[in-house]
Amino acid sequence: QKEVEQNSGPLSVPEGAIASLNCTYSDRGSQSFFWYRQYSGKSPELIMFIYSNGDKEDGRFTAQLNKASQYVSLLIRDSQPSDSATYLCAGARSGSARQLTFGSGTQLTVLP
């Protein structure tokens, strides 16, 4: 079992809808979580960071963390075709190097 699990998709939503991306993790030592967006053929770029239980909002993006259930999610409101990409969830342990453990990613397609 991978330490960070994501539904690989593909997930398709119509333009303007809410896209919901989910991630579960098995390592209770993971302290904080990152959501990266990766366009096809490009490198990952950070879109959200969360370390406290609850919700964190940034524009159209909301990250949710539930440490008791070991669950992280990303909601994208008013989805746009430009949001079509692969979304990677990553967990970080504390420590000097703060290694990240990545899930395999969820491919999202927003249909015009």
Place this chain on the structure above:
Amino acid sequence: NAGVTQTPKFQVLKTGQSMTLQCAQDMNHNSMYWYRQDPGMGLRLIYYSASEGTTDKGEVPNGYNVSRLNKREFSLRLESAAPSQTSVYFCASRGGSYNEQFFGPGTRLTVL
């Protein structure tokens, strides 16, 4: 401010050949990382360097070596390339507001 740069962008090797992938960052970050990305596997950590002068193995180190040349540069060497090393390789450095990882553009390596 170029961020994280990688060379080369593309490379084709024959089985048994050697090569070095170069990575440099200009953000004055202490920690640097090498990942490989294969379809459906997400990003897997090969080696990392928590600070200048130190290197440590990640999840998939076999067949690779690294050198942290100075604070800016972190190279990855394949001594005897194998077809199983065909992949996209990303270098990253860690810093920023959330201690997040910033990724280079990647090197697409094919081993025949």
